[in-house]
Amino acid sequence: MATSLTRLLLSHSSTSTWVPVSNLGELEPIKLLPVMVDACVDTLSKVWTSKVDLHVPGGHPRLQSIATLEEAVLQLIPPGMKRPADLVKAALHRIAHAPSVLGAIEVPGMTELEPCWRPLLVALATVNGPTRVAFQLARLLLQMGVVMKDKNTLSRV
Numbered sequence: 565m566a567t568s569l570t571r572l573l574l575s576h577s578s579t580s581t582w583v584p585v586s587n588l589g590e591l592e593p594i595k596l597l598p599v600m601v602d603a604c605v606d607t608l609s610k611v612w613t614s615k616v617d618l619h620v621p622g623g624h625p626r627l628q629s630i631a632t633l634e635e636a637v638l639q640l641i642p643p644g645m646k647r648p649a650d651l652v653k654a655a656l657h658r659i660a661h662a663p664s665v666l667g668a669i670e671v672p673g674m675t676e677l678e679p680c681w682r683p684l685l686v687a688l689a690t691v692n693g694p695t696r697v698a699f700q701l702a703r704l705l706l707q708m709g710v711v712m713k714d715k716n717t718l719s720r721v
Contacts, residue, residue, distance in 0.1 A: 587632065588629045588632055588633060589625055589628055589629040589632060590625040590626055590628075590629045591626070591629045591633075604633055607630060607633075608630070608633065608634060608637065611630060611634070612647045612648050612649060612680065613648055613678040613679065613680045613681075614678065614679050614680070615649065615679045615680050618630055618631035618634060619631055648678070648680040648681065649680050652680060652681060652683060652684045655684050655687075656683065656684060656687055659687045659688070659690075659691050660691060662687075662688055662691050663691060666688070669688055671685070
């Protein structure tokens with residue numbers, strides 16, 4: 565889902581225009597290669613879903629290049645389009661409405677959840693009461709402070 569969202573975000577930002585004009589530092593020599601736009605899309609997707617902090621002072625030059633790339637993309641996307649972390653932040657701000665809007669939540673068969681979405685699922689387990697999820701995902705959430713009521717049902721500690 566996140567990769568397709570990222571592709572949608574970047575397609576709306578006219579990728580062929582922002583890559584050539586951005587100064588990508590360490591990536592400057594390769595930025596005009598034909599595969600660079602796809603590489604940028606894939607990289608930003610991975611960065612956004614894994615919660616990598618691109619703005620660490622004194623970070624690796626590659627991270628600085630990706631941060632420059634991200635800034636260029638964020639300048640061009642429409643205001644209604646958000647990165648996954650921004651969507652999670654907005655959802656967490658309105659989490660009290662989740663029981664009324666969403667009701668009971670079930671996540672059957674899911675064995676992994678990208679790090680950017682985990683705080684939202686934990687918050688949903690807190691406000692919605694027991695949340696049914698796949699067992700492997702339940703184990704991950706347990707490590708994040710959510711207890712298992714039975715082999716599939718979770719609630720916040």
